[in-house]
Amino acid sequence: MADPVFDAVIAGGGLSGLSLAAHLGAGPWRDRSVLVIDDCTPARRPAASWGYWTAGIGLLDGVAYRSYARVRVQAAGADDVVALGRYRYQVVRRSDLERVVRSVIGCCPRFALRQGRVESVTNGADAAEVVVDGHTYRACWAFDSVSPESPGRSADxxxxxxxxxxxxxxxxxxxxxxxxxxxxxxxxxxxxxxxxxxxxxxxxxxxxxxxxxxxxxxxxxxxxxxxxxxxxxxxxxxxxxxxxxxxxxLRVAPAARRSGRVLRIGARGGLLKASTGYGYQRIQRDSAAIAASLAQYGHPFGLLRSRRRYRLFDAILLEVLDREPAQLELAFGQLFLANPAERVLRFLDEDTRPLDEVRLAATLAPRPYLRAASTLLLAHASGR
Ligand SMILES: Cc1cc2nc3c(=O)[nH]c(=O)nc-3n(C[C@H](O)[C@H](O)[C@H](O)COP(=O)(O)OP(=O)(O)OC[C@H]3O[C@@H](n4cnc5c(N)ncnc54)[C@H](O)[C@@H]3O)c2cc1C
Structure with missing residues (x-):
């Protein structure tokens, strides 16, 4: 008898794999068949915990074991404690995330977590195929957080x-x-x-x-x-x-995430914010969007997209960093010390309105950013 075809196989049970499993298990997909595979090799799990900021509306926000209402910022000659307003800076431990996701999955009769080494994740003729320790699992959809990045993809x-x-x-x-x-x-x-x-x-x-x-x-x-x-x-x-x-x-351009029935998730799906390296909250939002898309459209591609102007802001900041590394301290210092923290965090979450962005930009020394923007514009115009 042929092996069953899973509704979804998730390659990698790290932050993105577990978060996606939790979002699927907490919604209309709870009765589907979902398999999460991880090889549980400590060396491949470098992050023991994740720090992130939140205004407290995500499915897994309750998992945090530490929650702080303020942060200290020491930059550009200043040393300030900054109140986060309705945001909290939180920390989630991997062990807590695993425990909570296991309990969500425990209520889903056809979800399973298995240990194994993923050898490949490919788009087959009529199903996604995930090879684990020589065995091929077939699935309507595969979510891949483990396959190596395409060689030659340079970083910004x-x-x-x-x-x-x-x-x-x-x-x-x-x-x-x-x-x-x-x-x-x-x-x-x-x-x-x-x-x-x-x-x-x-x-x-x-x-x-x-x-x-x-x-x-x-x-x-x-x-x-x-x-x-x-x-x-x-x-x-x-x-x-x-x-x-x-x-x-860190990369500004979005990653090529989709290949037929395979979707890359997590860091391999390009979900680290290029100007900060933070990924936790973006991965939560992505997981929620995938689960909602599967429930609504029957496919996972109704994804949230990073709006172009935020990619442009990231590109400008990284261009400034490349030319004048010392500017980063000034930028972080000026942004946090001259603005309410909520505005800065909303901006980093890519949730601001243009007026907020004008206010934020007004607190930065304009010259390096204008120079960087014109360099990028010229490079774009000359096709580089
Ligand atoms: C040390 C470190 C600290 C970080 N701290 C933060 C932070 O504080 N805040 C933040 O927002 N971002 C942080 N990041 C960035 C980002 O959020 C994390 O990298 C995040 O873990 C990415 O999630 P992921 O699912 O893509 O990868 P991972 O969480 O690393 O999950 C990948 C999983 O796949 C498994 N795996 C890998 N290869 C295979 C294979 N062949 N077969 C089977 N299983 C496999 C691994 O065991 C692992 O469990 C950090 C990154 C690192 C490296």
Whole structure:
């Protein structure tokens, strides 16, 4: 007897795979057959938790184990605690996401999570085909968060970071206030800042993060680790409990996500915001849009699209970063210190009205942005 054809197979049970499974299981697709496959290899799961901001309307917002009403911003000579208004900066741990999604899936009789190594995800003649440890699963739709990116796809910038979860001997952190960015570290010709996510007064995830433009070479993990060790010196004795590091390619142009019955999701679907590297909230919105599209149209392609003007803003910022890395500190500082945080976060979520964007732009020094915009315009006109 032929193997059953699943309604959907989700390749990769990380952030995007689990989020999509949860959104499918919480809606009209709850009685469909959905298989999620993950190889559970720790090395392929670099993020132990995700930070993001939200105004609290998403399906999985309740999963967060930390929620902060304010953040600290240390940039452009200023050091301010910024109230987030109706937004919260939240943190979701992978373990909590897995637990909650398992409980949603547990109520869906034909959903399953299986361990296995995905070898390929392709669009077959009349079904999507997902090969797992030599076995082919067929599905009406396949959602792919694991296949390698097409070779030769260059990045517009890269976000590299090294993070340590530390426990300090003396209380060092403000447990209520994450540091979104502290640019007061040596910049090494790029744009670097420290990010601090406190657990309590002694424990925090402390990261050195670096944006490198198209023409710059990202620092190595060892170099960023050395910068982090220098920064940590101020805290006296501490123990490193866990480390994480990554280099995320940032791209402005949308990824080619769709191939017949296969749709790329998550980072492989181009869902990291090019100017920030954040992906959590975009992945939630994408999951909700896919689930709604399947329910309404019977296909998953009624996706939310990044509006062109936001891609243009991202492209301009990354062009400025490439030419003048120091401008990033000024931009982040000016945006957060001269505007209500809600406006900035709405903008980063691509939810602003044009008037908000004019107000935000008015707080930036215009020259680098006009220069970058004219470079992009010329490149566009000459077909580069
Ligand atoms: C260290 C790190 C920290 C980050 N922190 C944040 C953050 O705080 N906030 C934010 O918004 N964004 C963050 N990001 C960016 C982005 O949100 C994450 O990368 C996010 O996890 C992307 O989701 P994903 O589903 O595409 O990938 P993943 O969450 O990595 O999921 C991919 C899954 O596929 C599995 N897998 C891979 N290959 C195979 C295979 N061949 N067979 C079977 N399974 C396979 C892996 O085990 C993994 O579970 C971070 C990224 C990294 C790398």
């Amino acid at each position: 910038a890269r976000l590299a970071f090294v993070g340590w979860e530390v426990e300090c001997a003396v209380p060092c952190f403000d447990a209520q206030t994450p540091v979104l960015f502290d640019f007061r570290i040596p910049q090494a010709g790029r744009s670097r800042f420290v990010y601090v996510l406190p657990k309590d007064r002694h424990r925090a995830l402390v990261e050195v993060t670096e944006f490198a433009g198209r023409h710059a070479i990202s620092s190595t993990a060892d170099e960023l680790g050395a910068a982090l060790a220098d920064h940590m010196d101020r805290f006296g004795r501490y123990e490193v409990l866990r480390t994480e590091s990554a280099v995320l390619p």
